Amino acid sequence: MNKDFTIISGPCSFESIDQIDKHFNELDSQFLRAGIFKLRTAHESFQGLRSKGISDIRDLKEKYKFKFVSEIVSKESLENIAEITDIFQIGTRNMYNYELLKEVSKYKKKTILKRAFSATIDEWIKAGKYIDEYLENVILCERGIRTFEPSYRNTLDLNAVSFIKRNYGFNVIVDPSHGTGDAKMVEDLSLAALACGADGLLIETHFDPKNSISDANQALSLDQMNGLVEKLKEASKIFNKKVIF
Numbered sequence: 001m002n003k004d005f006t007i008i009s010g011p012c013s014f015e016s017i018d019q020i021d022k023h024f025n026e027l028d029s030q031f032l033r034a035g036i037f038k039l040r041t042a043h044e045s046f047q048g049l050r051s052k053g054i055s056d057i058r059d060l061k062e063k064y065k066f067k068f069v070s071e072i073v074s075k076e077s078l079e080n081i082a083e084i085t086d087i088f089q090i091g092t093r094n095m096y097n098y099e100l101l102k103e104v105s106k107y108k109k110k111t112i113l114k115r116a117f118s119a120t121i122d123e124w125i126k127a128g129k130y131i132d133e134y135l136e137n138v139i140l141c142e143r144g145i146r147t148f149e150p151s152y153r154n155t156l157d158l159n160a161v162s163f164i165k166r167n168y169g170f171n172v173i174v175d176p177s178h179g180t181g182d183a184k185m186v187e188d189l190s191l192a193a194l195a196c197g198a199d200g201l202l203i204e205t206h207f208d209p210k211n212s213i214s215d216a217n218q219a220l221s222l223d224q225m226n227g228l229v230e231k232l233k234e235a236s237k238i239f240n241k242k243v244i245f
């Protein structure tokens with residue numbers, strides 16, 4: 001039987017209803033990732049629509065029937081978006097926030113746990129156990145680590161994917177958008193993620209990448225995203241995987 005390779009895509013930040021209408025006019029996908037609460041390095045950067053975005057997402061889910069993936073940044077944001085969110089996302093900056101992980105564990109929902117950019121694999125797995133002791137509800141997400149190499153935003157550690165799949169078998173997906181910070185590299189690293197045993201991808205897209213409010217450099221256009229899905233469908237045959245998009 002073929003194993004699933006699940007591709008979750010969407011904008012870094014939820015910006016407007018029109019943005020999501022454009023997304024679903026181009027992409028025939030059952031998932032949407034979009035940040036409502038954003039954790040940004042600079043305090044003056046866009047922090048997300050926050051509570052103001054919730055009712056619009058509820059209406060959009062009704063219209064397009066997608067599964068919603070969104071980052072929670074605090075206990076308050078968790079309580080705010082739990083009802084509209086099908087898969088929680090914990091960002092790289094919060095992997096070590098054990099009190100937040102304990103709160104998330106109470107919901108017993110699928111949770112994408114991004115690797116902190118300086119975490120060892122052991123620390124990452126231990127963080128996952130705060131959410132679910134056996135990591136059944138946890139989807140580990142390799143999103144790049146900080147190394148001495150300054151040519152790209154992060155260094156995507158695909159070794160970690162192969163290592164975890166072969167030694168533990170936990171669910172692992174790859175985020176080549178934050179892993180590279182460069183839309184031109186996203187396709188290469190997506191195909192590499194499939195080849196090294198990942199269970200799927202988390203990819204940033206935008207209908208007009210250069211005008212994306214956050215992470216514009218790494219967003220794929222919707223055309224590029226459709227092209228990538230087609231390539232992954234072809235490549236997945238070699239690895240006995242079935243693309244779910």
Ligand code: PEP
Nearest residue numbers: 012091092093114143178
């Ligand atoms: C994101 O997915 O938009 C994000 C903020 O990711 P990370 O936590 O990996 O930086």
Ligand code: MN
Nearest residue numbers: 012204214215
């Ligand atoms: Mn982002």
